[in-house]
Amino acid sequence: MSHAMRIWTRRRLLGMAAASALIGATAVAGAAPADDELYQALGGEEGVRRLTAELVQRVYADDRISPLFKETNPKFLAEQLRKQFCELSGGPCRYDGETMAKSHATLGITKADFHALVEDLQLAMAAQDIPFRTQNRLLALLAPMHRDIVTR
Numbered sequence: 001m002s003h004a005m006r007i008w009t010r011r012r013l014l015g016m017a018a019a020s021a022l023i024g025a026t027a028v029a030g031a032a033p034a035d036d037e038l039y040q041a042l043g044g045e046e047g048v049r050r051l052t053a054e055l056v057q058r059v060y061a062d063d064r065i066s067p068l069f070k071e072t073n074p075k076f077l078a079e080q081l082r083k084q085f086c087e088l089s090g091g092p093c094r095y096d097g098e099t100m101a102k103s104h105a106t107l108g109i110t111k112a113d114f115h116a117l118v119e120d121l122q123l124a125m126a127a128q129d130i131p132f133r134t135q136n137r138l139l140a141l142l143a144p145m146h147r148d149i150v151t152r
């Protein structure tokens, strides 16, 4: 396979995973895990910290959406995401931040913005060698949040 073809295939796969996570989300909305299996699969405390730090780095470097973050402290955001992903995946943390509706209400986030962030997350997970199945389980938990985050 040519290099260009490989890149194209990879982009297609990422796009499809994002789309299927969004569609699949309707069925699993609110289905938080009852154990910490997903948390462990993500690498536990260190893994979730590394993942959310890399997600924030990628988001701030992503020209499609970085302007939306210009007034947000990246350290604060990474810490909030760390606690949120930890709790969501069954880890021993409690997310104590704002609701998704309230914290995104005035940002005017589009579906395309949402997909861009999901793609950054997929790239961060792939870069950290998180297995595809584990990636999809986390995405399925996050995807229903688009209802509160996408406002236009």
Ligand code: HEM
Pocket (backbone or CB within 6 Å): 065, 068, 069, 071, 072, 073, 077, 080, 081, 084, 096, 097, 098, 103, 104, 107, 109, 113, 114, 115, 117, 142, 143, 145, 146, 149
């Ligand atoms: C599943 C997708 C997303 C999740 C899980 C998520 C999660 C979060 C969390 C946990 C916070 C911190 C809230 C707080 O404690 O104040 C936050 C804030 C923020 N999010 Fe998201 N977010 C998502 C999608 C997006 C998208 C697509 C954008 C824009 C492209 C975005 C832009 C922001 C901004 C700018 C803030 C900071 C707001 C402030 O400074 O008060 N988010 N998000």
